[in-house]
Amino acid sequence: MEFFEKSKAVKLRSHLDKYLVADDDQIEVRQSRNGSSRRAQWVVEVVEGKERCVRLKSCHGRYLTASVIPFFLGMTGNKAVQADFEPGSQGIHEWEVIRDGFQVRLRSCCGTYLRGNGGTPPWRNSITHDEPYASATQNWILWDVENVKLLDDFDSFSSSVSDDHCAWEPPSPMSIISVQSPMKSSKFQKNSIKFISGMDFFQNAKAVRLRSHHDKYLLAEEDEESVTQDRNGSSKNARWVVEPVPGYDFVIRLKSCYGKYLTASNQPLLLGVTGRKVIQTQPGRLDSSIEWEPVKDGSRVKLKTRYGNFLRANGGLPPWRNSVTHDIPYRTVTQDWILWDVDVVEIHVQSPPSQNPSAPPLPHSDSLDLPYTKSLKFSRQESGDSNVSSPRKAEGRIIYYHVAEEDGSVEDEGVQGYSLVFKGNGVEELTRKITEETGLEGIIVCCRSPLNGKLYPLRLDLPPNNVTMQVVLVLPSSTVAREFEEQGLL
Missing domain, CATH: 2.80.10.50 (Trefoil (Acidic Fibroblast Growth Factor, subunit A))
Structure with a gap:
């Protein structure tokens, strides 16, 4: 309220x-x-x-x-x-x-x-x-x-x-x-958000590395603008300095090794596809586009923009592979793409430890540099590709789909479209799976004939060997669905 x-x-x-x-x-x-x-x-x-x-x-x-x-x-x-x-x-x-x-x-x-x-x-x-x-x-x-x-x-x-x-x-x-x-700090805010806040992952952290569910690290590219994923977590480009936002208890900024901020831009990654680019910028005025709210999700964290999107590490085929966007994961297969492991590589020292008079003095510094520490979960050592296990491949085939308009036409059909992982060969089972993912009831799963380019409802089982497929969803109220009925295809 x-x-x-x-x-x-x-x-x-x-x-x-x-x-x-x-x-x-x-x-x-x-x-x-x-x-x-x-x-x-x-x-x-x-x-x-x-x-x-x-x-x-x-x-x-x-x-x-x-x-x-x-x-x-x-x-x-x-x-x-x-x-x-x-x-x-x-x-x-x-x-x-x-x-x-x-x-x-x-x-x-x-x-x-x-x-x-x-x-x-x-x-x-x-x-x-x-x-x-x-x-x-x-x-x-x-x-x-x-x-x-x-x-x-x-x-x-x-x-x-x-x-x-x-x-x-x-x-x-x-x-x-x-x-x-x-987002402004208040007594109510502190009490109500404490249970979901992921600020504990950044407690006393001066610099961190962020590892996606693909076991790849968030990297600032050398062009000082792009942000990608890479397996080499020992690179300086994987290091992000944590900045608290004055007056806000649950929001941070992340600065790359080039002194630029991780930014949720308005630039689409690809025309016709959801998700906008995450880039490095140095804005003249610090605004909400460079602010991220850590949200705890078990032992990992989600980074939320002011507008409700999440920092997302994309998988799949190029140009999605290794890209980083901010988006909302609508499909089950992409739910984990917004989860990140936090590896603290440099911490703030709150108070100097008591020293043994006979021991050599500690260097005067406000931080401890820990370039090869393990993550907060004490996971494996990350020093390069040779020491990192590859992510497990999804079981099943990838189904790419578009939703047809009233007349059966499809905008940007040449673009890859939405996708899901499907285990099985049956058309009815595939229809139920897509219905669950999209929320569209009564859909007709179709393929386009390579001979005349027309849509036809899928009636036979899918090809074996988990062959990747592209399908088109026809809505039951559309003109093309009525044509299917008149032709006896349904």
């Missing part, structure tokens, strides 16, 4: 970096990249008698509501809409705020969550309330909260909007005051 307590209006940003906006028809809500629009602002009303519940009122004076209208017949998820307040409506306008790290989930009175949908139309940019059953949709219910506080001129907004709500204009930039970031 601290995300909402200090503001009379908020903006909600989904995992797709899109804002929750109220359409001008005063009914629909959707996602949009335009966060500066008045439609992206929601006035907060705390529900009396319910400490963690709020109502959110749009610029049209109507409330964000969990309706009983199905978004799409035969699919899970009901529409989230704008509606007038109805006394005694059993809480359909109320949303319980549940904290999840630096983000929140908004739970309706039905027990479902406000969800920003991705994928192909009609799901793209839609808003529903649903339960994320598939692992691929777990992050679709997480929201970043941008708190804004309206000055006195706009304090009466929430009570004054009525029939003339369309006449309201957004306040000028000078009249909006940003509220203290939720």
